[in-house]
Structure formats: C-alpha cells, structure tokens
Amino acid sequence: MKKLLYFSLMSLGFMALGSCSLNNVSVDNHLEKYFTANHLKGSFALLDNVHETFKVYNLAQYKDSAYNPGNSFDILTSLVALETGAVTDENSLIQRKNDSSWTLSRAFKTDDTASFISLTDSIGQKTMQFWMDSLHYGNKRITASEAAFWQNDSLRITPDEQLGFTEKVYFAQFPFQKRVQRLVKELMTQESNTLYNLSYKATWQTDKDGKGSGWVLGWEEENKRVYFFTLHAEALDSQADKTALVHTLKAILTDEGFFQGKK
Numbered sequence: 001m002k003k004l005l006y007f008s009l010m011s012l013g014f015m016a017l018g019s020c021s022l023n024n025v026s027v028d029n030h031l032e033k034y035f036t037a038n039h040l041k042g043s044f045a046l047l048d049n050v051h052e053t054f055k056v057y058n059l060a061q062y063k064d065s066a067y068n069p070g071n072s073f074d075i076l077t078s079l080v081a082l083e084t085g086a087v088t089d090e091n092s093l094i095q096r097k098n099d100s101s102w103t104l105s106r107a108f109k110t111d112d113t114a115s116f117i118s119l120t121d122s123i124g125q126k127t128m129q130f131w132m133d134s135l136h137y138g139n140k141r142i143t144a145s146e147a148a149f150w151q152n153d154s155l156r157i158t159p160d161e162q163l164g165f166t167e168k169v170y171f172a173q174f175p176f177q178k179r180v181q182r183l184v185k186e187l188m189t190q191e192s193n194t195l196y197n198l199s200y201k202a203t204w205q206t207d208k209d210g211k212g213s214g215w216v217l218g219w220e221e222e223n224k225r226v227y228f229f230t231l232h233a234e235a236l237d238s239q240a241d242k243t244a245l246v247h248t249l250k251a252i253l254t255d256e257g258f259f260q261g262k263k
Contacts, residue, residue, distance in 0.1 A: 049228060050226075068156055198220050222259075
C-alpha cells in the first residue's frame, strides 16, 4: 500500500542536512516484504535527486531513530585520514600492529575494524572530534575509552542524517579537498557497467548481546541521473547478515525498476 504525504523540509530534517528542496514523500509499506524475506526489520529511503521525489519505508524509524554508525563511519574516517595525510591515497598502507599489508582500499571494502582503529589513532581524537563537530555528524559523541567508538551506542546517527551525509559525499560538498572526496566516492563503487553504476558502503555488526544490525548507504546512477538510498536493519534471527542487507537493497531497487538502464 502506498500513500502520498506532504511534509515540510524541517519535519524530515532536510534543512539541517542540506538535502534537496522537496515537499512530498511517498510512504511505501509494501517494501516490508523484502526485509522479512531476508530475516530483517528496518527502514529504507530513496531520493530521486533529479525529480525531487522521495520514497520511504518505515518513516518514523527513518527520521526519528538513531543508531551507532558501525563501520559506515569508515566513510568519514577515510575522508579525514586523506585530508590530514594519515594516508595519501587508496593504495596507502595502514600501519597496523604486526601487519602492514592493509591498504585503505582493502580495509574500506572489508570493514576491517583494526585498520580503522589504527587510522583514528594516527589522526588523533581531537582532530576526529573537530571534523565530527564541523560536519554535524550524528550526535558528535566520542567515547575516549572505546577504540572503535563508532561501534558502541555513544555515537548515534539517524537514517535521515546518513542520507544527507551520503548525498554530500557524492556532490563533494564537504570542506575537504575535492581530490579527497573523489577518492572516497570511488572507494564506494561496487558495480559499474553500460546500464548503471551502483555505489555503496554495506556494514554489519553484532553487539555484546548477539544482536545483529547494519547499514547500506550509497547511490545508483542511471541515464545520467543519480538516486540516493539509505537502509538500516536489525536481525530478526540468526540467518541475517551483511549479505542479507545487500540482497534486501537490490531486491528493493529491482522492484523500483533499477538496473535496466531505463530509469
């Protein structure tokens, strides 16, 4: 069942995040079936940047619920690491204890927490806090006692904020060097062919109680148009994982008519 609702910019948080100026939102609850088929529950949003239309499943959770970013925080860490010179490009080696074989690209694509702990140590907590404050990233909170502070619940961000963040990465609208933003944008490329380009960062983590959750953030480019999406989900059972997240995303995008070069 689909409903067309009308919201002000402020009601969806787009004013603070700098997303496009749109005032209509299509709430599509039939997308729930793709979550449950993959043993998940959560929210999804799709922004058509050209036509300024917005589709969302589970609106209340999308705009009001905040979660730890998990390894989706690697996007911000990579931006800061490149900007500050902790690494120089995607092929730079990250200096990990007893292992210097990890490049930024490899660590980013495999969600290697140990590599990103090393990067944040190299950057320094004050510098990370400066950039989180400057970019208004979530609630901007670092727990000094936690090496991977982005995986605990002190740092939290909403799916709405994640979508705004992703859009700014794509358009290089952050106060980083353009080269830095281009490199991180390229790190997110997953599929590229004559019909479409699909870019995303998919992450999954299990908390101390054994509960799994994750994010998929990114965009799809087709016929010179770009569509931004954010998906957050929690496991319904032990069968849910990162692969289930990506399957859910692709099932929804396929249902929306993507991947055929006809959008």
